[in-house]
Amino acid sequence: MARTLAYGAWPSPIGAELAAAHDGQPESVGFVGDEVWWTEPRPTEGGRRTLVRRTADGGQEPVLPAPWNVRSRVIEYGGRPWAGVMRPEGPLVVFVNFANQRLYAYEPALPGAEPRPLTPLSPVGGGLRWVDPQVRAERGEVWCVLEEFTGDGPSDVRRVAAAVPLDGSAAQDRDAVRELTEERHRFVTGPRLSPDGRRACWLAWDHPRMPWDGTELMLAEVAGDGRLREPRAVAGGPEESIAQAEWAPDGSLLYVGDRTGWWNLYRDGVQLCPREEEFGGPLWKIGLQWFAPLENGLIAVVHGKGAGLLGILDPDSGEVVDTAGPWTEFAATLAVHGSRIIGVGASPRSAYEVVELDSSTGRARVIGAAHDDPVDPAYYPEPQIRTFTGPGGREVHARIYPPHHPGHIAPDDELPPYVVWAHGGPTGRAAFVLDLEIAYFTSRGIGVAEVDYGGSTGYGREYRGRLREQWGVVDVEDCAAVALALAEEGTADRDRLAVRGGSAGGWTTAVSLTSTDVYACGTIIYPVLDLKSFGSGETHDFESRYLDTLVGPYSEVPGRYAERSPLDHADRITAPFLLLQGLDDPICPPAQCERFLARLQGRRIPHAYIAFEGEGHGFRRAETMVRALEAELSLYAQVFGLNPTGIPTLELAK
Structure with a gap:
């Protein structure tokens, strides 16, 4: 029988230490080869974020020990801070270290491997910062966003898409960083390369707009020297917010825009699933993802009204099939590989955990950061x-x-x-x-x-x-x-x-x-x-x-x-x-x-x-x-x- 006691006097096993230890959530999921990787908070380790991988036996292990802190400060809210590829000798990962904001490369399978810097330090203002990396191993580069301070004031700053050499030649030489575009816009996201390597797309906007007010979807040809030539806006504007853009495997351009009053998904300008729901959100961090195209033409989507459900959209029929499971909210981070979809989901009874959905079977399961009732x-x-x-x-x-x-x-x-x-x-x-x-x-x-x-x-x-x-x-x-x-x-x-x-x-x-x-x-x-x-x-x-x-x-x-x-x-x-x-x-x-x-x-x-x-x-x-x-x-x-x-x-x- 319940005991009667005044409000505020009920004894609880949920102490402040317990709440603090479980603060934060997994972010920035991705594949390195067949492996699933993500970042996780460590409140008891000075609040750093570490990079975690799911091992072959189904366990998980941190990739980087303290004090490495995988977190970007671009626009202060940061964004996607890492990317990786699998090589014959093992994974190659690039990441932003919070303490100095340098971009590092790390090959953990190599004997005695330590992270090595790819970018230099700068004594000017807030220095050089990087976010939203994409490893272009075939070019020997990392494509990302460069935020460069030009003075001591918070607005003495420029941002451009840039290519950083993987060989470390830019670690002491700012001139070795290759800028991919001219400085046309105040804010940009990382460029996405088309499947044939001939075009790139990214988002851009300028003061006084915020990205949820209006952004432009930029498209450019990739020239022989690797620069992005003749960029032009193909969607968006002052009164339309494009929240994300990606290339589909067939070369079509997918993006989320709110021209109808709701962030809906488009393919080459054609609305795929007209609904009074959101298939996108506010771009508070560079590199957030509300959708990810699969190789078979389907699209993984995070969508809903006042919620974020994980579903699979058939772009031909416009139908969405949502994930079966307890999760009522998925974060704006997705990764796909073959038929596998990785997201980060939670519910009123469970904290955020890394979830894998098999699009061929519809089966969903927790594969990392599993909720465990404390x-x-x-x-x-x-x-x-x-x-x-x-x-x-x-x-x-x-x-x-x-x-x-x-x-x-x-x-x-x-x-x-x-x-x-x-x-x-x-x-x-x-x-x-x-x-x-x-x-x-x-x-x-x-x-x-x-x-x-x-x-x-x-x-x-x-x-x-x-x-x-x-x-x-x-x-x-x-x-x-x-x-x-x-x-x-x-x-x-x-x-x-x-x-x-x-x-x-x-x-x-x-x-x-x-x-x-x-x-x-x-x-x-x-x-x-x-x-x-x-x-x-x-x-x-x-x-x-x-x-x-x-x-x-x-x-x-x-x-x-x-x-x-x-x-x-x-x-x-x-x-x-x-x-x-x-x-x-x-x-x-x-x-x-x-x-x-x-x-x-x-x-x-x-x-x-x-x-x-x-x-x-x-x-x-x-x-x-x-x-x-x-x-x-x-x-x-x-x-x-x-x-x-x-x-x-x-x-x-x-």
Whole structure:
């Protein structure tokens, strides 16, 4: 029989250490010969990412020991950091090492082999960075994107497609790197070579557009000297986002574009499967993949509305057959080899794992990073997919995670506290998967509501466009609408509502606390707090013009920046809050937090500020995540009158 205990006091086996140890997911799957390789996080090893291979006996082993960290910093969010081919003497892998951003080659089967650098260091600004490599063994090169800083400022940078010699001749000589194109666009993805080797395609865009606003699909002939000649745009534009392009084995050009309002798949300009679903997503990282063509003409696709299912599309009939299995969400990474399709899938009962689908049999199985319940699954939340009504009758999508414990219930006369989670981006969405950070709260008696506010992806361009010049308005209103609806229907305690988020979600949290009275407290994580500074050079190049669409050009609407910026309205905040920040964050630098806190001096608002050395935009180290989670729970305990056990008390300054 369940024991009655107040919300927030339920004992849980899901501790902060457990949640931190299981943070992150496999990424960047690929084949090296017949072998499946991918990257995995290592939170307890300084937050590095390692390269992992599936062995012949069905096991898996790391390819690179610490401190090698396979991760790119191009556009700061990075992208695909490795590629490989199989040679008679064994695998040849190229990868980006995070510490110095150099491209390395590694042949692990050779006796005494060590990674050897392929690219030089640069003392200028952020140096030389590389992403989205493609090994062209027949040319003795690696084709990839080069990001080269030309000065010390975050926008003193150029990006081009480049070819790096595999023989290491460019390791000390920048001039040995061959640029494949002229510097025509601010942003580019890695070129893809056609099956006959005569043409190449890639994506390009320029400020002030973000890639989900509008990109161009570029096509060029491959000249005898290997350069890409006479590039021309064949699809896309300022109002059409091409998210991915690949060559099919028959030489046709496949791409995902949203000219109809939804990211759908096209072959040589002809729509293959017209649906009000997304077959693509926001290109936050270079080299994301939502589709992959198979040798038999079928196409593996990640698709859905507010979700990402793995399916197989027959381009002739337009039919999609989805993978049978428990997975409700697949990440934007795919690899194919023969009839084999590799993806990374998860569900509300399982974390992300490497999944293999045999397109000839329809059989799917887990082959790597297999989910293994670290606690009894009875402690996992039982989520709900819901749609709420926002201002003006607009739909607001959300995932609701009620408090849940197998051995405890709350008194009949008590309603649970709830925390609204605002996702980052803001061009992103919440995935419907098992997250032990959420379970950390729900298993103790605190509900969580993840809100896909207007501006989120997964619901078409119109839904995504609701945030145009409305950042700090629509996102705040939609989160509040969900919180208040939960309270009105008796699901949540109106007096015990909180809001939290990181990055753009940190912005939404801060604006919510400075402009509404909905929440009793909030957790603000590596946020945007000062619009004017963010939009005038205090962030990295990729997002330096993002506010043109989210808020409006500063030269035209300067008052709007002051009107919405939390920094300018710090005097309005009355609720306690926790502010968490990485000191090495180039996207939302700690200076914004420091200015925000300076505005609060003398106001006696209970708050705590924790800054983490060695952390950037997104916490990766286990010890950081542990402290952050426990501090967040302590904030809610103090504000909501909860009594969790075994949690250090967060000291709130006034």
